[in-house]
Amino acid sequence: MFVRAYLRASTKEQDASRAKADLEAFAKERGLRIAATYLENESGASLARPELFRLLSDCQPGDILLIEQVDRLSRLNTADWERLKDEIRQRRVRIVALDLPTSHDMATAKEDDFTSRMLDALNGMLLDMLAAIARKDYEDRRRRQAQGITKAKEEGRYKGRPEDEGRNAAIMQMLKGGQSWNSIVAATGASRSTLARLAKRMMEEA
Template sequence: MFIRAYLRASTKEQDALRAKAQLEDFAKEKGFPIAAYYVENESGASLKRPELFRLLSDCSPNDTLLIEQVDRLSRLNEADWEALKREIDGRQVRIVALDLPTSHAMLTNSDDPFTGRMFRAINSMMLDMLAAIARKDYEDRRRRQAQGIEKAKATGRYKGRPEDADRNAAITRMLKAKASWNDIVKATGCSRSTLLRLSKRLKESERAA
């Protein structure tokens, strides 16, 4: 059995490695080394997470997917959570989360088949519950954010997200140098919608010159 640790943060500004020491301490306490780390900055509300699926593709039956909290694995809606669970179950991967004590028993093999089945059933139920709570927390935060924006717009106080002037200037220089969009995305981490907006702005300024 290999333990594979998954570390995720939602944005590039957040530190996805923040919980690495906690995972290392937990695995050491249980007497298991961590075979590999899979780190990415992607939303937990999306299934488009290359490192998570690379981890699963690397797994053999009975390997363990170790996470700090269930919400690092999922803030997914119900349909996407069920799809991810099918992938995990199909590969016979065990999920262990530091914030889910019932999952810690997954690191031991019970000689009693009944006890093993009971632990798996309880752990599955608790995973579902915490995944549902994580999704609700995500939706509640999004709703409060939207309400705050609407209120700010109504009072004329909404200015939107401040522009990253230094990054956008660097992107504009790369566009002027005819760098490919793929290379710009890799170098700066910007979205294609930002690239499109800056490309249009550059063309307009060149026409006006």
């Protein structure tokens, strides 16, 4: 059994070091060692998270996916959450979240005993509930943000985020040159949504 820590931040500016320290302390308290840590800066509302799926592909049955909070794993809509859960189920990976105390026993429970099966069923229900809450929180924040932008536009205060024209021109050159999205993200710090927008712009201008 391997423990694999997953750290997600929505932006490059967010610091995951505190969460990493908390996960390491949790594992140490239980005599466990984190075999690998996977870090990425992507939205929890998107399934386009290469590091999460690299973690899952590295897992063997019974491995632990360790996270700080359930919303680090999912702010997904219902359909995408079901797809992710199905992937986790097929690989027989245990999810342990620091903010889900009932999951803590999964870190040391034997995979084939009755207690483990009961914990798995209970955690599945609680994970669904917390994932739904995380999604609602995401949608509420997006709605409030949109309302704020609308009000600012009505009052003539909204200017929007200025485009980084130099960086975007360089990204489009990389795309034209056939570089992979992962290498462009690593080199520029741009999000995959930015790459998608620029790729669409190139197609429209072609």
